[in-house]
Amino acid sequence: MTGKGRHRILTAIATLAICGFAFLALTAAPSAAQVLWGTSTVEIADAPGLEGYWLYRLNIEWDTTGLGGHGMSHVSFFLELGACDCACDEGIVTLDSVAGTGAGEGGCELEFLGFYECTGDPGFPSDTPTVRYEHLENGCDPDKIGAAALHFHSRFGPSAPRVHTGSLGIKAGTIMEVGDITGNLPLCECGSSSVSSAATWGQIKSLYR
DSSP: OOHHHHHHHHHHHHHHHHHHHHHHHHHOOOOTTOSEEEEEEEEEOOSTTOTTOEEEEEEEEEEOTTSTTOOOOEEEEEOOOOSOTTTTSTTSEEOOSSOEEEEBGGGOEEEEEEEEETTOOTTTTOOSOEEEEEEOOSSOOBOSEEEEEEEEEESSOBOOOEEEEEEEEEEETTEEEEEEEEEOOBOOOTTOOSOOHHHHHHHHHHHTO
8 A cells, every 4th residue: 555545544534533433422322221332443453463454442331230249251242244254264353462451440450351252252142253351360350330442453344333232242240231332343354355445445435424
């Protein structure tokens, strides 16, 4: 990709993000019954070794005070890829050694490990590809009311932003609940192995049509 082309793409992302943030602000509020909710945004990954990837960022919140006094055990993000033949291909989803942070009990910092379960989270009755997050056992535990900023990388490009009903899952003790996330999810794109300038520009424009 030329410097001029990349500049055009990044400028477009910055401009169109304003529309995306306005969309999220209007639709991200949880229903009264939800114990987990959040937003998802996407950008082109620019870390060394991740050329051709998209970076998905999740900002989630939870309230498990009504779940028998149990704190959050782990959180899952169901990717809604459907019958995707390449969902289990090597490198489709990658995660950093620390895949997110959040505030724990007493103000300590939570660190999250991320796992890509291409055949589904075994803790939930679902076979859809899932990114699962568990907090690192380092003496800091999740509070019953909390928030976290999580992320993952994928070769799958993004959907347009919308409300994805039931695409988040939370486990507290033996109790499982689902919640909604507002924003972008990856789309199954078998045969596409990288983010090209032409494809990227087309996808970016389509997100906010």
